[in-house]
Amino acid sequence: MxxxxxxxxxxxxxxxxxxxxxxxxxxxxxxxxxxxxxxxxxxxxxxxxxxxxxxxxxxxxxxxxxxxxxxxxxxxxxxxxxxxxxxxxxxxxxxxxxxxxxxxxxxxxxxxxxxxxxxxxxxxxxxxxTKTNIFLKVNGKFEKIILDTILYIEANGDYLKIVTEKQNYTILSTMKSFEESLDSSNFLRVQRSFIININSIQSFSGNTVQLNNGKTISISIQKKEELFKILGV
Missing domain, CATH: 3.40.50.2300 (Response regulator)
Structure with a gap:
């Protein structure tokens, strides 16, 4: 005990x-x-x-x-x-x-x-x-996505591109509503159009981070200090 x-x-x-x-x-x-x-x-x-x-x-x-x-x-x-x-x-x-x-x-x-x-x-x-997964409506059906597998989310007009370790999904949603549904301390909105999984960061330099899949994303000045604090640097 x-x-x-x-x-x-x-x-x-x-x-x-x-x-x-x-x-x-x-x-x-x-x-x-x-x-x-x-x-x-x-x-x-x-x-x-x-x-x-x-x-x-x-x-x-x-x-x-x-x-x-x-x-x-x-x-x-x-x-x-x-x-x-x-x-x-x-x-x-x-x-x-x-x-x-x-x-x-x-x-x-x-x-x-x-x-x-x-x-x-x-x-x-x-x-x-503790939330470990999320359901996305893709092509008329709901797909279960493990949160830890998401690398980043990118806004594109009225749609969001969800990039995971294995495949990508496009859904109709606003960035704000999707950010609220994540309910995880592992995700951070680093600029207006991008939310990243902190655990997917491979390296960072200046105002950019590189993710495990090679994707490079810029960080807003306002979010840079918050990200560095999370990373302990």
Whole structure:
């Protein structure tokens, strides 16, 4: 089982110690750090990715709910507190679970098992959302094209020329609508009339790129910096 990377936040040392002892008994949990200050957690999350934040709610200066609400991309959350009255606020903040002190290990295990299931579902959704092919209407029928095989797309009036590793297709479409349908980070519109597959670039010099099939395409000044950033140069 893939480990769940987590951090623990509690302003009381005994609270942090109990939670850390619990996590050490669970093989699929990896404690990356513990904190007593919510502000330190904010700084840590700006530079590190974690799967789960286990946090107390009732803390001075910034409580756990306020902390979570301040995060742009919060991880999974388990709230731990001595105050049952905070439960509604906790779940309204998108928490996976809410544990009341003193926390029993069996109840803690149930909460992290729930996180594990949520994480698997999230990964499954990402896999399903990854687009690997596209259907093109060619000569009255729909042809399935593997996105990775497309070298470039060229606009020609009301038509587009789709050049793949094996053959070319001509379809009736606008560049904008086709660009939106690609839904892939591997493609970049380098000028008004061309979209290229980044992975098909063989070499580049000045304002031009050469693709694997020998095709040379010029890049607009506006897109040159973006392309270089993608290529890491």
């Amino acid at each position: 893939e480990k769940i990377r987590c951090i623990i936040l509690d302003d009381e040392p005994i609270g942090r110690e109990i939670l850390q002892n619990f996590t050490e008994k669970i093989p699929f949990l990896e404690v990356c750090n513990t904190f007593e200050s919510p502000l330190d957690v904010i700084t840590y999350l700006q530079e590190n990715e974690i799967d789960l934040l286990i946090t107390d709610i009732n803390m001075p200066h910034l409580n756990g709910v306020e902390l979570v609400q301040s995060l742009q991309k919060p991880p999974f959350i388990i709230f731990v507190t001595a105050h049952r009255d905070f439960a509604l606020d906790g779940f309204d903040s998108g928490a996976v679970d809410y544990l009341v002190k003193p926390v029993r290990f069996e109840r803690f295990l149930k909460a992290v098992n729930k996180v594990s299931l949520y994480k698997k579902d999230t990964q499954k959704d990402k896999t399903l959302d």
